[in-house]
Amino acid sequence: MxxxxxxxxxxxxxxxxxxxxxxxxxxxxxxxxxxxxxxxxxxxxxxxxxxLAPVLRHPETTGSPTIEVQFKGGLRSYVAEALEGIMDAAAQAGASVVISKATHAPHWARDLVSAGRRAVIAVTSVYTAAHLRELARAGLPLVVLDPLHLPDSRVTSVGATNFAGGLAATQHLLSLGHRRVAYLGGAAMAVCNQARMHGYRAAMEAAGAPVPDGCVRPGEFTYETGVLGAGALLDMAEPPTAVFTGNDEIALGVIETARTRGLRVPEDLSVVGFDDTHLAQMASPPLTTVRQPLREMGGAALRTALRLANGEKTESHHIELATELVLRASTAPPGSGGAPRQPR
Missing domain, CATH: 1.10.260.40 (lambda repressor-like DNA-binding domains)
Structure with missing residues (x-):
């Protein structure tokens, strides 16, 4: 209009x-x-x-604002922790949250406005140019939490320092004496996966440690990727002594494959995850991982969505929160338990 x-x-x-x-x-x-x-x-x-109904043309008159939170795929531990942060921040701000799976049916943005939504938070979801146009026509602000692809300059997003996290994880393994370090990641084109992988490669290059063919394997951010990817790595003529993974679920898959092959973690194989979800503490052994501040990221996304819904400007279209390496029991120097066992 x-x-x-x-x-x-x-x-x-x-x-x-x-x-x-x-x-x-x-x-x-x-x-x-x-x-x-x-x-x-x-x-x-x-x-x-x-x-637009008159009450929706003037958001300041609608009372408690309602934010739509959309996610794709299953409600995994990563998503659940981000949602907790969103809901906690909403409670503090006196806002309401409606959680749904992204479908993008015809007129979906207009329907959200008609239902009283003031903004949309997308958790890792992919939004095309057509989706952005529909949101713009509806006057509905969008905040993407941990975007899978490089965000459009018109889109406000919240993420973490993925490169720094990948660098820290790999430097930790190198400091323990590992030189054959592999990376098992998520979707190859996901921007967060690329940043973690580039952090891994930067640390390996700085240490003069070569990355053999087959030691960098993309997949999905799932337990199954860890199981299958670890199998391929352990089948190599010279398997890695340590694996850095793109998230905690992949790491748990690696640990399970090591167990089924008679390998001990960390004595025979060190494993590092990413995210520091509840899974990391429940793993056996407890998982060394890179803490991605998921709850804080969710809170930042909620507060940013409210600011945009009120017509305020943001200082940057992308916000990054710091990651932190959390040391637990899944990493140790190579061969720390005696002579390394050969995988079965």
């Missing part, structure tokens, strides 16, 4: 649909007593003409 264009009114929609203003009002407010075919025709006209 052009800045000076006249806003569409209920009367305009009623005239176009051939119904009364009262009927259109019932549809806008979600009331019954409207025939399904009439409701569908009115809703289509509301979408086509970018109609």
């Amino acid at each position: 052009r800045p000076n264009a006249r806003r569409t009114t209920l009367a305009d929609i009623a005239q176009a649909a051939g119904v009364s203003v009262a009927t259109v009002s019932k549809v806008v407010n979600g009331r019954g007593e409207v025939a399904p075919h009439t409701r569908a025709r009115v809703q289509e006209l509301l979408h086509r003409h970018d109609y």
Whole structure:
């Protein structure tokens, strides 16, 4: 809509649909007593003409703001901890949160506005240019938490210092005396995975430790990637003595594959994760990992979404929070338990 264009009114929609203003009002407010075919025709006209109810045109009058939080895939430990941070921050700010799986059905952004949403937080979800255009038309701000791809300059995002985390994890393994260090990561094109891998490679290069072919393996951020990837690494003629993984779930898969092959962690194989979810502390042995401040990231995303919903500006379109290496029992010098066992 052009800045000076006249806003569409209920009367305009009623005239176009051939119904009364009262009927259109019932549809806008979600009331019954409207025939399904009439409701569908009115809703289509509301979408086509970018109609916003007056109360939604002035967010400051709506009371407690409601933020839509969308995620893709399963509710894994990583997502759950980020959601905890979002909900804690919302409670402190007096805001409400609605959690859903991203579907992007037709008119999804307009439907969110009609339902009273003030902004969207996407947890690792991928948004295309078409999605961004629809959000812009609906006037709905978007904040992406830990983006999978390099965020568009029009998109505000919150992430962590993934490169520094990858660097610290690998330097720790090198400081223990490991030289054959592998990296098992998530999706090859995911920006967070690339940053962690580049941190790994930078540490290896600085130490003069070569990265043999096959020691860098992308996959998904899943336990299954750890199981299968570790199997491939341990089948190498000279298997690695340490593995840095793209997240804690992959690390647990590596530990399980080592166990099934009669290898001990960390005596025969050191393993480092990334995220520091609850899984890291429950692992056997407890997992050395890079702490990604997931709850703090969720809180920052919520506060940023509220600022954008209120029409405020942000200092940067991307916010990064610091990572930290957390030492536990899954790493040790190579061969620390005596002569290394050969994998079965």
